[in-house]
Amino acid sequence: MLDIWPTIILGVALVLIGVAGTLVLRSEEQEASILEQMTLSVLSQRWARPKTSTRIEGVKHISELAYLWRNEQVIAQGIEQYELTHPRSQSFASQLRTWSFFNQALGQRAVCFEILRLLDREGQCPSVVDVQGDVEAAWEQNTYRILAKTTLLDHSLNVAEQVVKLLSDHHAWHVIPDTMVAALGHDLGKLKSARGSLYALGEHPLAAGAIISAIPGFKELSRKEDILRAIKMHHKMPEGLLGKTLKKADQQARQQELERWVGVEATEKIKESHEEEAPEKSLQPSSREAVQRVQADIYGESIDPAPSREEIAPPQRVDISRWFDAAGYLAMLKPYINRLDGRRFLAFSMADGLVYFQVKVLEEVARKQAQEAGCMEIATMAQDDSTMRQVLFSVVQQLRQEHEVIATGLIKAAYFGGYFMVTRKHSKEMRGYYTPFHAEAFGSIAEMERAKPDLLRDILKVSPHTGSDQES
Known part of the structure; x- marks a missing residue:
């Protein structure tokens, strides 16, 4: 009978060891579960450097936590890999x-x-x-x-x-x-x-x-x-x-x-009509008006009859000294001269020594230069912001008065551009709004003319459009 007791004691001990092992495993699982909920910054506080001689309670070696980082990557990928249909x-x-x-x-x-x-x-x-x-x-x-x-x-x-x-x-x-x-x-x-x-x-x-x-x-x-x-x-x-x-x-x-939805060709005709007043052969009046109406709704603009020029107050000069540099501005304008985008152009030279820029170019370069100088209120200004007119007027006035690069005899003093009739060899005349510059500001007019693409060689003459007032 006494021989049975060692067996019983051994069995009880094994049971107790098993229970203790289970508790330890559950504790480790709970700890791992808790650690998986921690942010990386909190988790980093729980590991010790490799050479730490004294282990602090609750602090783990990085090797013991590495598996959690791998799991975090898998979890992050799982979060982002939604079942998307489209x-x-x-x-x-x-x-x-x-x-x-x-x-x-x-x-x-x-x-x-x-x-x-x-x-x-x-x-x-x-x-x-x-x-x-x-x-x-x-x-x-x-x-x-x-x-x-x-x-x-x-x-x-x-x-x-x-x-x-x-x-x-x-x-x-x-x-x-x-x-x-x-x-x-x-x-x-x-x-x-x-x-x-x-x-x-x-x-x-x-x-x-x-x-x-x-x-x-x-x-x-x-x-x-x-x-x-x-x-x-x-x-x-x-x-x-x-x-x-x-x-x-x-x-x-x-x-x-x-x-x-309306069609790229029709919309391009509308854009060209705003920029160059080009003939619109393929666009019927009803379609043109529909596109203009949609554009007006998108941009919050009015398509009511425009007020007379006398009703539009001339722009006032503003301080552009924080960002404007005349030499840099002219250098940024130069690449636009005689450059084609498909059949569209924003600036072109003439053999008489003048270069004509669309106002869109002046604005684009002004935004770029302002952005480079950290003047983000100019760089991010809305296209329909009336202040941009004052900015462009100030730029042209400074180039006109201090650097004498604007062909001042072709535009009025109170404006930064004017309407011109462009006579072309193989197509009808078109009216556009341009700011004229003296070509010397950009280098040799002869070199500009030699580099001129054939489409722009078609331009025979540019003359002020006397049938319309200047635009500010």
Whole structure:
């Protein structure tokens, strides 16, 4: 009988050891589970350096925690690999994973993925709303009909792509992640599932703000208030680089969508009519008016009969000394001379020693020079901002008075350009608005003429258009 006790004692000991082992394993599993919920910064406090001689309770060696880092990578990939249905959503998701400007903006990227998943699921609705009281409800019916062909998913991605282009052109990559969140989320108030009280009141920007505020991770973003303000004001007068970029990207995306549905050729004719007053043979008046109406709605412009020149106040000079450098400005203008983009041109030389620039070039170069000098209020100024007229007038006045490179006899003192009739050999005359420069400011006129493409050699004569007043 006594021989049985050692066996019993041994059995009890084994059971106790088994229980203790189970408890230890569960403790380690719980610890690992807890560690998996920690941020990397907190996790880093839990490991010891390799040469640490004294182990502190609760502190692990990095080798013991390495598996958690590998798991974190797998988890992060799993979060971003949502089951997206639409090919364009899938393509954009791939870009989100590879864009380098998101490397230090993981929170913004995660929010972008959440919005993308929502748009992929519900974004096949029209990208415009016709609710009474909404800003888009004031659009002409043809505008609504044309732009409604673009889905909300496609429009949101169009705006996001324009954001990348605009900010990359200004080397402002650090602003892209926050602006991307705003771009993807700016019209979420148009989702059918969002048609609550704010939508019914015709406030899709406010409804969008309410939806994006509920997106997981959004409230943790440091610039969430700036993003919400940009969304709220994207049809009004936005503030700051983020807000102004969103509005401009939205407008350019709409223009892109207009070109797709109305037809690139017809839209190009309208653009040329604004820039050069070129003949519009293939565009019927009704089609031309429809396109103009849609463009006016997109950009918030009026197409009512223009006021007489006497009703437009001449621009006033403003201080451009912070960023303007005459020599640098002229050097940046030079590459535009006699350069063709397809059949379009922005500046051309004439054998009589003059170079004619479209105002669009003066503005583009002014923005670039201002951006290089860090003057972002000029670089990001809206195209329809009346202050830009004053900026261009100041630039031309300084070039006119201090550097004598403007052909002052061809434009009035109170204006920065004028209308000219361009006579061509094989086509009708066309009227354009140009600022004339003396060619000497850009080098040899002979070299310019030799490098002139055949299309521009077709220009025989340029003369002031006396049938119309100057434009400021």
